[in-house]
Amino acid sequence: MHRDTERAVVLLSGGLDSATCLAMARAEGLDCHALSIDYGQRHRTELAAARRVAAAQRVTDHRVVTVDLTAIGGSALTDPGIAVPTAPTEGIPVTYVPARNTVFLALALGLAETLDARLLYVGANAVDYSGYPDCRPAFVEAFRDLAQVATRSGVEGVAWEVRAPLMHRSKAEIIRAGVDLGVDYSQTVSCYQADHDGRACGQCDSCRIRREGFAAAGVPDPTRYITA
Amino acid sequence: MHRDTERAVVLLSGGLDSATCLAMARAEGLDCHALSIDYGQRHRTELAAARRVAAAQRVTDHRVVTVDLTAIGGSALTDPGIAVPTAPTEGIPVTYVPARNTVFLALALGLAETLDARLLYVGANAVDYSGYPDCRPAFVEAFRDLAQVATRSGVEGVAWEVRAPLMHRSKAEIIRAGVDLGVDYSQTVSCYQADHDGRACGQCDSCRIRREGFAAAGVPDPTRYITA
Numbered sequence: 146m147h148r149d150t151e152r153a154v155v156l157l158s159g160g161l162d163s164a165t166c167l168a169m170a171r172a173e174g175l176d177c178h179a180l181s182i183d184y185g186q187r188h189r190t191e192l193a194a195a196r197r198v199a200a201a202q203r204v205t206d207h208r209v210v211t212v213d214l215t216a217i218g219g220s221a222l223t224d225p226g227i228a229v230p231t232a233p234t235e236g237i238p239v240t241y242v243p244a245r246n247t248v249f250l251a252l253a254l255g256l257a258e259t260l261d262a263r264l265l266y267v268g269a270n271a272v273d274y275s276g277y278p279d280c281r282p283a284f285v286e287a288f289r290d291l292a293q294v295a296t297r298s299g300v301e302g303v304a305w306e307v308r309a310p311l312m313h314r315s316k317a318e319i320i321r322a323g324v325d326l327g328v329d330y331s332q333t334v335s336c337y338q339a340d341h342d343g344r345a346c347g348q349c350d351s352c353r354i355r356r357e358g359f360a361a362a363g364v365p366d367p368t369r370y371i372t373a
Numbered sequence: 374m375h376r377d378t379e380r381a382v383v384l385l386s387g388g389l390d391s392a393t394c395l396a397m398a399r400a401e402g403l404d405c406h407a408l409s410i411d412y413g414q415r416h417r418t419e420l421a422a423a424r425r426v427a428a429a430q431r432v433t434d435h436r437v438v439t440v441d442l443t444a445i446g447g448s449a450l451t452d453p454g455i456a457v458p459t460a461p462t463e464g465i466p467v468t469y470v471p472a473r474n475t476v477f478l479a480l481a482l483g484l485a486e487t488l489d490a491r492l493l494y495v496g497a498n499a500v501d502y503s504g505y506p507d508c509r510p511a512f513v514e515a516f517r518d519l520a521q522v523a524t525r526s527g528v529e530g531v532a533w534e535v536r537a538p539l540m541h542r543s544k545a546e547i548i549r550a551g552v553d554l555g556v557d558y559s560q561t562v563s564c565y566q567a568d569h570d571g572r573a574c575g576q577c578d579s580c581r582i583r584r585e586g587f588a589a590a591g592v593p594d595p596t597r598y599i600t601a
Contacts, residue, residue: 212440217480219487237525244483247523251479252445255472259447283522291515295475297465300506 152176153264153308154257156249157207159194160335161355162268162311165323167202169310170266172326178260179207180253184245185215187222187229190343194334201329210252219243222337229337231348237276238350240337246279250288250307258296263303265292270311270319285309316358324364331367344369380404381492381536382485384477385435387422388563389583390496390539393551395430397538398494400554406488407435408481412473413443415450415457418571422562429557438480447471450565457565459576465504466578468565474507478516478535486524491531493520498539498547513537544586552592559595572597 155170157163157179170177181195192209199207214223220242221227227239246269253265269280278284285307292305299305311319323330335355336345345352347370359366383398385391385407398405409423420437427435442451448470449455455467474497481493497508506512513535520533527533539547551558563583564573573580575598587594 208444210441210444212480213438214483216436216438217483217487219483237528241525242483243486243525244479244523247479247482247519248476251472251475252440254475255442255445255447255470258471259445278525278528279523281522284519287515287519287522291475291512291519294509294511294515295472295507297469297471297506300465 150174150176151264152178152260152262153266154178154180154253154260154262155204155266156253156268157181157195157199158268159191159198159333160268160351161323161330161333161358162270162319164198164328164330164333165319165326166266166268166311167198167204168323168326168328170308171202175264177202177204178256178262179204180256181207181209182249182252183209183211184242184248185213185223187225188334188337188339190339190341191334194332194343197332201332208256210256212248212252214242214245214248217243229349231346233350233353237278240350241277244279246277246284247288254292254296258298261298263298263305265305265307267307267309268311269309270314272313272315282309282312285312315361316354317361320358320362320364331369340371344371346371378402378404379492380406380488380490381494382406382408382481382488382490383432383494384481384496385409385423385427386496387419387426387561388496388579389551389558389561389586390498390547392426392556392558392561393547393554394494394496394539395426395432396551396554396556399430403492405430405432406484406490407432408484409435409437410477410480411437411439412470412476413441413451415453416562416565416567418567418569419562422560422571425560429560436484438484440476440480442470442473442476445471457577459574461578461581465506468578469505472507474505474512475516482520482524486526489526491526491533493533493535495535495537496539497537498542500541500543510537510540513540543589544582545589548586548590548592552590559597563596568599572599574599
């Protein structure tokens with residue numbers, strides 16, 4: 146099938162990184178289909194943020210797929226019995242959700258194949274991140290290799306691409322790029338324990354990295370904090 | 374952590390193949406945790422079959438994780454608007470669910486990491502199958518490579534294994550192996566459009582392959598058919 150505009154599936158959590166990633170895909174002139182995952186996350190309010198971002202960036206379509214990762218647990222984000230740390234910890238933190246990006250990209254792959262797309266976008270970042278294994282280049286490359294053999298289109302010779310345009314940028318660089326592309330970061334929620342209104346705790350890893358990013362970028366932080 | 378008995382996560386659909394795969398893992402002396410996926414499949418009765426099989430084979434634990442693949446669609450198994458073929462078709466059939474085994478193994482990977490396991494079992498089979506790309510050795514190998522870089526334990530040096538012990542066996546060989554291991558195939562459901570009582574249509578690809586397998590194995594077919 147000939148298409149003037151190539152189609153992409155963009156994972157959109159509702160956080161700062163994925164909102165920027167979507168803006169970058171849009172800037173490439175792609176026909177963007179956003180995909181958000183309702184996985185039982187503690188910070189469920191990020192899904193409302195994803196809807197705001199998808200609407201503001203005028204995606205072609207925005208789907209929310211439900212997968213109950215609380216049945217697997219093993220993370221502070223999916224097990225209410227594990228607290229979100231409010232100070233930096235050694236090694237991979239308890240907010241790591243086992244195989245989360247594998248599950249998310251798998252769902253993106255399924256949607257892309259249904260839509261006859263061969264491009265996936267994910268906001269994975271290996272610089273200012275929390276040490277998650279599934280945010281590294283090796284992970285993205287391995288998923289691309291998997292996509293190639295896992296799909297009907299791959300078997301038929303279509304070349305899959307998994308693009309992670311934020312991978313090697315600092316949080317400040319991501320924010321500056323997003324501002325240049327018109328991203329409204331007040332719509333996004335990064336906090337792991339944001340309240341129902343989307344206000345951030347200001348204390349978790351994700352809040353800390355985000356706040357430092359705005360400071361380093363020289364951009365006013367539009368985040369609404371619970372303790373302002 | 375030292376363990377006398379190694380732990381494995383075994384994908385269990387409730388069909389003939391996965392029931393045999395589980396019996397093989399049990400025969401290895403492994404501590405088996407079965408995982409079934411409620412993905413909105415047309416033949417939802419296979420989940421009841423999975424529960425029967427898990428109980429009969431005395432697994433340590435049986436979890437059912439829900440993921441709504443009907444939000445993605447693109448298959449006769451997840452889109453009520455696409456009929457299940459009742460005669461063989463050319464190429465990859467419409468019962469192919471885009472990225473299904475990628476999603477299932479991703480969830481198995483997440484559960485395994487939570488359980489501190491490093492062994493995954495999947496009943497993928499490349500001989501008497503329906504031409505699904507994600508049932509081939511190349512897929513299983515690519516998923517193993519992905520697991521290695523996607524997980525905390527992989528980063529820490531644990532060597533992941535994805536075992537597909539049925540891969541190179543004919544359906545008749547699978548059935549004979551299962552009978553030797555005491556698998557009760559009357560508990561299993563393979564039919565893509567089984568009724569609520571688990572009775573098979575006798576006409577879809579899956580029914581045809583299963584029936585021919587019992588005949589070739591010289592084993593009486595215990596399947597309950599709607600049109601007997």
